[in-house]
Amino acid sequence: MREVHVGENEAGQRLDKLLGKLLKEAPKSFCYKMLRKKNITLNDKKADGSERLSQGDVVKLYLAEETYLKMTGEGSIPEMQSQKESGFETQTKDSGKGRKGAEDLLQQLPIEVLYEDDHMMLLNKPAGVLSQKARPEDVSAVEWLIAHELVCGRATEDSLRTFRPGVCNRLDRNTSGILIAGVSLAGLQTMSAMLKDRTMHKYYLCLVKGKVAKKRRISGYLTKDQSANQVKITKQPVNGQSQQIETEYEPVAGNDKVTLLKVLLITGRSHQIRAHLASEGHPLIGDPRYGSQKVNRYYEKQYGLHTQLLHSYRLELPVLEGKLAYLSGQVFEAELPSAFQKVLKGEGLWQHGKPEG
Numbered sequence: 001m002r003e004v005h006v007g008e009n010e011a012g013q014r015l016d017k018l019l020g021k022l023l024k025e026a027p028k029s030f031c032y033k034m035l036r037k038k039n040i041t042l043n044d045k046k047a048d049g050s051e052r053l054s055q056g057d058v059v060k061l062y063l064a065e066e067t068y069l070k071m072t073g074e075g076s077i078p079e080m081q082s083q084k085e086s087g088f089e090t091q092t093k094d095s096g097k098g099r100k101g102a103e104d105l106l107q108q109l110p111i112e113v114l115y116e117d118d119h120m121m122l123l124n125k126p127a128g129v130l131s132q133k134a135r136p137e138d139v140s141a142v143e144w145l146i147a148h149e150l151v152c153g154r155a156t157e158d159s160l161r162t163f164r165p166g167v168c169n170r171l172d173r174n175t176s177g178i179l180i181a182g183v184s185l186a187g188l189q190t191m192s193a194m195l196k197d198r199t200m201h202k203y204y205l206c207l208v209k210g211k212v213a214k215k216r217r218i219s220g221y222l223t224k225d226q227s228a229n230q231v232k233i234t235k236q237p238v239n240g241q242s243q244q245i246e247t248e249y250e251p252v253a254g255n256d257k258v259t260l261l262k263v264l265l266i267t268g269r270s271h272q273i274r275a276h277l278a279s280e281g282h283p284l285i286g287d288p289r290y291g292s293q294k295v296n297r298y299y300e301k302q303y304g305l306h307t308q309l310l311h312s313y314r315l316e317l318p319v320l321e322g323k324l325a326y327l328s329g330q331v332f333e334a335e336l337p338s339a340f341q342k343v344l345k346g347e348g349l350w351q352h353g354k355p356e357g
Contacts, residue, residue, distance in 0.1 A: 002068055006057040009163035009185040015042055016049030018059065021162045026071040039063060072161060102147035109144045114178065115332055118154065119187030119324055121145070121165075122315065123179040124334040127307045131170040131179060142167055145181050154183060168192045169202075172271065177204070177312025178334050186323045194318065195268065203314035204263040204273060205252070205336065205355070207343060208282040209295055212259040215250035218280060222269050230289060231271045233279035245269050247276045253349040258285060260344065260355055273310060284308045285343070303343050311336055 004010075010018055019031045019040065034040040035049055039062045042051055053059075061068065112124035123141060125131065130140035145165050149155035155165065165183040168191040180195075182188030194200035221242040224231045234242070246266035253260045259282070263273055271290070277283065278290035285291065285299055287308035299305040315332045336344075344350040 002061045002063070004059040004061070004158070004162065006053045006055055006059065007159070008055055009159070011053055011055040011057075012185075013053055014049065015047055015051045015053060015059070018053060018162055019049070023071040025073050030071070034061075034063070099150060102150040105139065105143060105147040106151060108139060109141070111141060111144050112334075113148075114334055116183075119182065119184045120191055120327075121148075121181040121183055122332055122334075123167075123181060125171055125176060125179045127174045127176045127337065127339075130173050131167055141179055141181075145183075149183055169195055169268065171312060172274075172310075174307040175310045175312065176334075176337050176340075178202070178315050178332065179312075180315070190320065190322065190324045198266065199318040201314075201316040202265050202268075202312060203316075204265065205311050205313050205340075206261050206263060206273065206277070207258050207285045207309040207340070207347075208261055208277055209258060209285060209292060210282050211254055211256060212249070212251045212261060212282060215248070217246065217248040217266075218276065219244065219246045220276065220279065221245065222272060222275065224270055231269075231275045233275050243267075243269055245272050245276060247273060249277070253344075253355050255347060255349070258347055258349075260349055274308065284310055299343065303339075303346055305339060305343060307339070309340050309343060311340055 004018070004022065006018075015035075016028070016031060019026075020028070023031060031040070032049060035047055038046050041047060041060045041062075042053075043058055044060065063071070109129055110126055111129065114122040114124050116122070123145070125141055130138055132142050133140040145167065146155065146160065149165050150157075150160075163185060165181060166188060168180040168182055168188065171177060171179060180191050182191050191200075220233050220235055221237045222231050222233055222245045223238045223242045232238070233245075237244075244267065248264040248266060249261045251259050252262050261277075261282075263277075265273065274284055274287050274290045278287070283291040283295075285308070286296055286305045287310075288296065291308065296305075311334070313334050313336065317327050317330045319328045341350060344355060349355055
């Protein structure tokens with residue numbers, strides 16, 4: 001017999017939804033059959049699956065151990081199944097391999113924690129690290145996040161079966177900076193809602209080709225080519241797949257060749273900053289997809305640069321209510337990567353430990 005104690009992250013959902021997450025390999029008919037036969041009970045009473053769960057409720061599963069392991073996916077945690085590529089070993093309560101695998105994974109990715117509490121985390125993602133895995137064998141910031149929660153004790157193998165921490169925004173692999181994560185249901189919901197309604201302000205720093213003299217707010221339409229993993233920017237929508245975009249930027253420092261821009265992302269679309277600025281004649285330095293190959297070769301030879309200079313450096317939160325009200329008006333910043341600083345210093349745009357101007 002197994003017990004599931006409903007916590008804050010599971011409360012509020014229907015019992016059948018919880019069972020669907022827990023017994024992810026089981027068909028719905030199996031769960032309802034077990035409920036009818038009282039092989040699954042809620043607070044020691046028969047249930048039909050439609051009940052709304054409250055914190056402190058206890059769900060008991062009177063299943064054979066072999067059946068339980070089969071229906072939960074052989075006892076492995078979603079996103080962390082036994083794969084040599086991921087660095088995680090099969091999770092078992094007795095062997096301790098789960099924690100060891102998590103500790104090993106934390107050493108694989110040089111991710112910095114800028115802020116954390118029981119509801120949310122802000123990570124400083126380096127260039128070269130995926131926000132979310134693109135292939136099963138990838139190791140991304142999501143796997144790092146789950147490993148961190150296991151090691152710090154906020155999550156356990158059992159709790160990860162019914163609730164998984166996750167990232168709320170995405171940064172391109174070679175874009176560095178602030179990655180927002182929710183480690184509780186309230187954290188995920190609150191952060192995701194702010195991103196959706198655009199009350200959270202995200203600022204980026206990027207170095208672009210050419211001289212930019214004044215602050216501007218530009219708009220257009222973005223159309224993604226899924227097969228090429230590339231987007232095109234137009235002044236008018238191309239088809240029903242086009243998405244409207246808005247980007248605001250202002251010069252921070254510059255010379256005759258390049259300008260350091262502070263960018264406010266009004267809409268958050270795939271490759272938006274990179275493609276939108278390139279469409280204005282100011283491609284990012286080091287950008288292999290939308291940038292100038294000739295310019296990029298110069299910066300690679302001069303500074304050893306191998307990635308675009310785009311960094312999510314500042315996050316401003318609005319007034320909040322509810323469980324995360326203590327974060328109202330908070331501002332967080334992530335320091336520029338050393339490779340970015342090196343180029344700015346070489347171009348004479350870095351003084352006294354910060355961008356000139």
